[in-house]
Amino acid sequence: MPSHFDLISTDTATAARRGRLRTRHGVVETPIFMPVGTQGTVKALTPAHLHEIGAQIILGNTYHLNLRPTSELVAEMGGLHEFMGWNKPILTDSGGFQVFSLAKLRKLKPDGIEFQSHIDGKKLFLGPKEVMQIQTNLGSDIAMVIDECPPWPCDRDACASAVERSFRWAGQCRDIAVDSGFFEAGHHLFGIVQGSTFDDQRREAAESLATLDLPGYAVGGVSVGEPEPEMLKQVGATTPFMPADKPRYTMGLGTPPQLLKMVALGVDMFDCVLPSRVARNGLVFTPNGPINLRNEKFRLDKSPIVEGLDNYTCRNFTRAYLRHLLLAEEMLAGTLLTLHNLHFYLDLMAQVRAHLEAGDYASWHLEWIARYEAGLASR
């Protein structure tokens, strides 16, 4: 039986990798960006739009879906794919991160986290047993273990205890996946490497998690308020100790240059709400940096957001029209700009894969970043 992950090639000048991940709902070519579908929809887009822009896999948020409409309802409706009309792979997070960032009155217990819903204050509990049951109900192609994400900054001892607890919970999730037939049915479960800014703890966490032989691993605890150099340092201190034959995923990141830099550090998978969230405010990405379409200077601009970029928004609409939709607070602005921004990210990752195949990723990605940052600086 073929492995679920093929490492097709590793770049010679960087640690970048070209890979292929098999799931129950099809193949994912890596490196890849995953649009975020928090509440059972990638905000503002139809599944048809997602297919059009080349989305291979999307994310669902366990925390949100479990609160509303509940994972039991999703299961009764045939699972998340069927429920939301998306027939390609879905990765779900475990909900642990949202418990730390959104929920009220958290209390850490040995077998999980007690907290109150941010919607109605209802008392809830998430531990290994619960997150595996929820992600089974959702029918995730790739489930995530529940972990404790330490804040930034945090002290050494608090971090060590989070790493220890996360490892224990990861093992429990794995055992459940084995015993329940989750793995046998072709679902994947990814571990999460914590360790904050402590390189030794990150290495230790990566190496101990590797002994669980999980189908993939994520770098967690980044994008929690730390500056970009610190974030990249943490990713770079983690990836070398993650198994080379498993996909690697950094959670919740980042800007286009950050994605390219993390690819160079050997990361294969990304997700981020940034492109969707800023789109709804009028900020759109171009190879020369982001621009805000609310700006007066686009009032009569007849050019598309990006000349020649093959997506519905760029093929059909001028900057002037998109600016009008934004100022008139029309919903269509959210749809067209989200479509563009997510396509920009997906297209960037397609370029990444092509340049990895061509063997010139190192020079290409530095030039790409230089052009993008020059555009930023000139504004």
Add this chain to the structure above:
Amino acid sequence: MPSHFDLISTDTATAARRGRLRTRHGVVETPIFMPVGTQGTVKALTPAHLHEIGAQIILGNTYHLNLRPTSELVAEMGGLHEFMGWNKPILTDSGGFQVFSLAKLRKLKPDGIEFQSHIDGKKLFLGPKEVMQIQTNLGSDIAMVIDECPPWPCDRDACASAVERSFRWAGQCRDIAVDSGFFEAGHHLFGIVQGSTFDDQRREAAESLATLDLPGYAVGGVSVGEPEPEMLKQVGATTPFMPADKPRYTMGLGTPPQLLKMVALGVDMFDCVLPSRVARNGLVFTPNGPINLRNEKFRLDKSPIVEGLDNYTCRNFTRAYLRHLLLAEEMLAGTLLTLHNLHFYLDLMAQVRAHLEAGDYASWHLEWIARYEAGLASR
């Protein structure tokens, strides 16, 4: 040269008509419903969605577009079709109705209406000269004359003076259309019949406007607060005196049964914000009456809004999922429900045309209304 309007057939049992209207941007099969695109977008839908659901012609609102982004900007961007990416016909209203319903501090003058913008309080003026210039800037396929829409109820003398002023302005708009080459370039201009609840004034208005030999005529001054029987009475008191060889349009109406009843009275064209507006609140149309998807009883409902209806929403999504999107306040709810409701209206008009061709419109439309109203009553 063929006429711009072919009256293909007139029903024998009702006054319903099957027709075909030629415009600069293509042919419109009547009876037809026109989705409303107030601010240069049919709210929540892309032009691709509009093509998918079979929209033949859409509406643009002169009042709104003239305030923002301004008709001069639209002209500079190549006209409204080019600006919003819509290559089929567009009808624009004259803005007069919105001046009466939205603007502040109106003052009637002999050559137009002085008012303040509802957005920024700016002083503005709309008369025959201005509305013809604006609709020329927009590149309307069908422009409307400016008129005075009397409120409901209104007294006989006030109505007579509105009818008189509207007739004078209609003549001025017509003269401008002749002199400016508006007609010659293939644009149409429709007159508007006022007269409130006074049958004699409606007849007089219709007959005097007919002498202007305009390319089409609308019933105005309905849907301004009067009860449905009064509205239908006014339409029925007007259509017999409108030229049979010109398209007839009732402005701003109505529910599905109202549309069918007005078709039976000889109306060819309709527009209404109702299906879009209620969609955003969760109300969707079915042949058995409207249902509100927020209702608890749809929590686990695996059926589409309407079984077998061939639109993207009904083909792909359950009532339970759409209810979830509404409760989670996801934008996609607005898109999918607007798409369904507008398709429902467009599909209903396609059925109307088919039954007119089959010759059984009279019985079919009564049965359709009975089924719809029985569903309403059973809730």
